[in-house]
Amino acid sequence: MTAVLAEVDLGALVTVRGPRPAEAAGRLVLALGPDEWLVAGAGEDDFPDADAAVDVSAAYRCLELAGPGAPAVLAQGCSVEVGVGESAATLLARAGVVLHRPEEERFRILVRPSFAPYLRAWLEEALTSLRASR
Amino acid sequence: MRFTFAGAEYEGREGETLAAALVRNGVLGGFRSIYRGRPRGVYSAHEEEPNALVQVGPEPLVRATLVELEDGLVADPLAGKGRLVPAPRPRCDAAHARCDVLVVGGGRSGRAAAAAARGRVILVEQLGCAPLDGVQVLAHTTALGVYDGNYVVAAERGRRLWKIRALRIVLATGAIERPALFPGNDRPGVMLASAFEAYGRPAGATPVSGGFSPRVHLWSQAGGRLRWDDRIGAPVPAGELRGIECAGRLTGAGLPDAPPFALPDGDEDETFVDLERDATVADVRRAVEAGLRSVEHVKRYTSIGTGSDQGKTANVNAIRVAAELLGVHPGELGTTTFRPPYVPVSFALVAGRDRGELFDPVRVTPMHPWHVAHGAVFEDVGQWKRPRYYPRPGEEMDAAVLRECRAVCEAVGMQDVSTLGKIDVQGPDALELLNRLYTNALDSLEVGRCRYALMCRADGMVLDDGVVMRVGERRYLCTTTTGNAAAVLAWMEEWLQTEWPELRVRLTSVTEQWATAAVAGPDARELLAPLTEIPLDAERFPFMAIREGEVAGIPARVARVSFSGELAFEVSVDGRRGLELWEALAAAGDVTPYGTEAMHVLRAEKAYPIVGQDTDGTVTPFDLGLDWIVSRTKPDFVGKRSFARADTSRPDRKQLVALLPLDPRELVPEGAQLAETAELTPPVPMLGHVTSSYRSAALGRTFALALLAGGRGRVGDVLYAVPPRGDGVPVRVAEPVLYDPEGARRDGRPR
Numbered sequence: 001m002t003a004v005l006a007e008v009d010l011g012a013l014v015t016v017r018g019p020r021p022a023e024a025a026g027r028l029v030l031a032l033g034p035d036e037w038l039v040a041g042a043g044e045d046d047f048p049d050a051d052a053a054v055d056v057s058a059a060y061r062c063l064e065l066a067g068p069g070a071p072a073v074l075a076q077g078c079s080v081e082v083g084v085g086e087s088a089a090t091l092l093a094r095a096g097v098v099l100h101r102p103e104e105e106r107f108r109i110l111v112r113p114s115f116a117p118y119l120r121a122w123l124e125e126a127l128t129s130l131r132a133s134r
Numbered sequence: 135m136r137f138t139f140a141g142a143e144y145e146g147r148e149g150e151t152l153a154a155a156l157v158r159n160g161v162l163g164g165f166r167s168i169y170r171g172r173p174r175g176v177y178s179a180h181e182e183e184p185n186a187l188v189q190v191g192p193e194p195l196v197r198a199t200l201v202e203l204e205d206g207l208v209a210d211p212l213a214g215k216g217r218l219v220p221a222p223r224p225r226c227d228a229a230h231a232r233c234d235v236l237v238v239g240g241g242r243s244g245r246a247a248a249a250a251a252r253g254r255v256i257l258v259e260q261l262g263c264a265p266l267d268g269v270q271v272l273a274h275t276t277a278l279g280v281y282d283g284n285y286v287v288a289a290e291r292g293r294r295l296w297k298i299r300a301l302r303i304v305l306a307t308g309a310i311e312r313p314a315l316f317p318g319n320d321r322p323g324v325m326l327a328s329a330f331e332a333y334g335r336p337a338g339a340t341p342v343s344g345g346f347s348p349r350v351h352l353w354s355q356a357g358g359r360l361r362w363d364d365r366i367g368a369p370v371p372a373g374e375l376r377g378i379e380c381a382g383r384l385t386g387a388g389l390p391d392a393p394p395f396a397l398p399d400g401d402e403d404e405t406f407v408d409l410e411r412d413a414t415v416a417d418v419r420r421a422v423e424a425g426l427r428s429v430e431h432v433k434r435y436t437s438i439g440t441g442s443d444q445g446k447t448a449n450v451n452a453i454r455v456a457a458e459l460l461g462v463h464p465g466e467l468g469t470t471t472f473r474p475p476y477v478p479v480s481f482a483l484v485a486g487r488d489r490g491e492l493f494d495p496v497r498v499t500p501m502h503p504w505h506v507a508h509g510a511v512f513e514d515v516g517q518w519k520r521p522r523y524y525p526r527p528g529e530e531m532d533a534a535v536l537r538e539c540r541a542v543c544e545a546v547g548m549q550d551v552s553t554l555g556k557i558d559v560q561g562p563d564a565l566e567l568l569n570r571l572y573t574n575a576l577d578s579l580e581v582g583r584c585r586y587a588l589m590c591r592a593d594g595m596v597l598d599d600g601v602v603m604r605v606g607e608r609r610y611l612c613t614t615t616t617g618n619a620a621a622v623l624a625w626m627e628e629w630l631q632t633e634w635p636e637l638r639v640r641l642t643s644v645t646e647q648w649a650t651a652a653v654a655g656p657d658a659r660e661l662l663a664p665l666t667e668i669p670l671d672a673e674r675f676p677f678m679a680i681r682e683g684e685v686a687g688i689p690a691r692v693a694r695v696s697f698s699g700e701l702a703f704e705v706s707v708d709g710r711r712g713l714e715l716w717e718a719l720a721a722a723g724d725v726t727p728y729g730t731e732a733m734h735v736l737r738a739e740k741a742y743p744i745v746g747q748d749t750d751g752t753v754t755p756f757d758l759g760l761d762w763i764v765s766r767t768k769p770d771f772v773g774k775r776s777f778a779r780a781d782t783s784r785p786d787r788k789q790l791v792a793l794l795p796l797d798p799r800e801l802v803p804e805g806a807q808l809a810e811t812a813e814l815t816p817p818v819p820m821l822g823h824v825t826s827s828y829r830s831a832a833l834g835r836t837f838a839l840a841l842l843a844g845g846r847g848r849v850g851d852v853l854y855a856v857p858p859r860g861d862g863v864p865v866r867v868a869e870p871v872l873y874d875p876e877g878a879r880r881d882g883r884p885r
Contacts, residue, residue: 076229079299094488117496119495122487125225
């Protein structure tokens, strides 16, 4: 079992607080908490009725882990299991992340830019360990 | 295959354990006991082994009964103690799992429970284990502990730590045979009857049995009660636990009746209760005769159960012997406490991947590549790497810091301050929340202005400081110290969510959304002016104002705040363009990059405290001389009530002062205690301590900040700063602000 790690660009990101924003065409809405959402491809002004909307486009980088071994790699450092189409704000290794699973064998890992080098190194080692143990 | 034990070579077989191979090769001894040096041999066939401890490569205290043989294995016997060999160890990993049913134990009842269970089922077995349809079988995996919420931690071959969350746990951990008590029950060749059978009735071996004790460890760890079962002569699980069941021999069912119990007929000092600890029936007798009545006390007196086997074969016998000597029923004595881990685990396993480079995340700012390229020396601030100073070729730290300070005082410098925490506060009640959390009154803060602000804990002690910027009608941006960013956000969320849920306000961390460069010094305007259309003169851009516009073609928020006392602008841009901003500033003129050390010196000359360096959780705003920042008119704020306590207004509280060494070249060490006299005759009353100490370019001398009892009333006094070693350094107490006390420099050069 293997998996491949890459960095992807999700474009503009906004943290929205309040009721779940509508999923407009192609716009990704990830649940971070009971009243907290991360919306891709939007700006602060798109949510006039929200309690708060904050541009966080520069506050995350997005890594993508894909392949049959991806769940096993994440299970090495994350206690949460994310279902297909779901997301969770959680810890992966020692970094806070937003985990999103668009497909069975594909995960997006949103991480603070300052933690990205650490998390990348951790994931690469987890991939090596996965290859060694199978 | 071949293996080596104690220097001799033997032939081994695939799938055997080291202990099994030794016994099959006729090695019934080969070991020694820890204190008495008595000859010993393999005693059991599982994890309860008290004798057959070996060193395998760098790994000490490995049980021969659990070592899977491999070709070329080299093992050496250990007499109860091993040695940690400094050698690189393979990195262990971890695996999280969730399941509906977790079965611990792969014996008959464990396999039956796993086969009957529905949903996702995991079975862990400490020895080898055949696969089972529809069940994830983890062989050579030992459950180490059961924690709250049916959370089980298990070790797979000592290499992988499993962290399993189960809706339901079935414990099928079986039972451990205990020794029969007779003189010489520890001699080589004497082994538990179960091991004698497991090893195929080896010639020359003597099987013994004192009955069976169920492995109640995990049940007891989980909070399960125990009751004494007279038939088997051991404790068994009693009562119920939510989500945890016991099955098979663990319950006592199917175990043979215990043989009648009697104290040994013969030398009690030759009759061993705990083989690993070399403790005998005579030791238990001594404990009881010394007046000890509790098994916990007997354990501590005799050390029974404190070996690396945690008394797996010993503890129940110790209870039975003590009960007999005390003339009570063993059930009245209870048991010692069962604690994880069930078997010893290596630190390497616990550490997993959190070692070396991955020990803790190293966080860097967008400008980091520039700092590296320009030879910065870094310091750790929390998880961040921050440039401490930028030495020129051949330049020492002191010289570099003086040069950087001089540049900020006389020309212009720039510092990467992106690591400061930033919290976006939005909503109709944003002002109300901030008024309750900060000590100052923020009502009069207008949009486009900012204010230095202080937070205290409920006890009135300083928690953090920063700048509160009003960026919109109902929107604020609060900065925090670098190391406290997460803690301050959590603190604000805690008050908001648990105490004031009625407030309509939302908090969002934007620390990494913004990269920030501080441009400081009398020539700051000259550096920035060509890069921006924002008017920079003091009339149109006054102190503590915020402006938005472009800097070097990048949308920016510029704040006129200063942590150096000099004219300064903090320029914040989208984090992804931080490096671009920094490079544009560096190319805009003759600007000196400065690090945290110069920043520390500059702020100390102005007596701006650093929370966590000049404060330690016992310091109030008044102790710091920051009376002006504590509102007297606000109805309440966190910490306010504590200022009415007698203790917070004691005149002899430690207060922030400056110290000037009488010899202006002498640098007192940070942490030095302050004493009244040069002569130190114990007991020496300690008047306070040095919190910060530097060489100042502006003052042309050394200086320090200190917390000194009744300090503000002692200005002019000479005291002695006493380092851990060496003589006290005479210092004169001074008003804390040493440089530009009128604040004339913050507007830059007069026009």
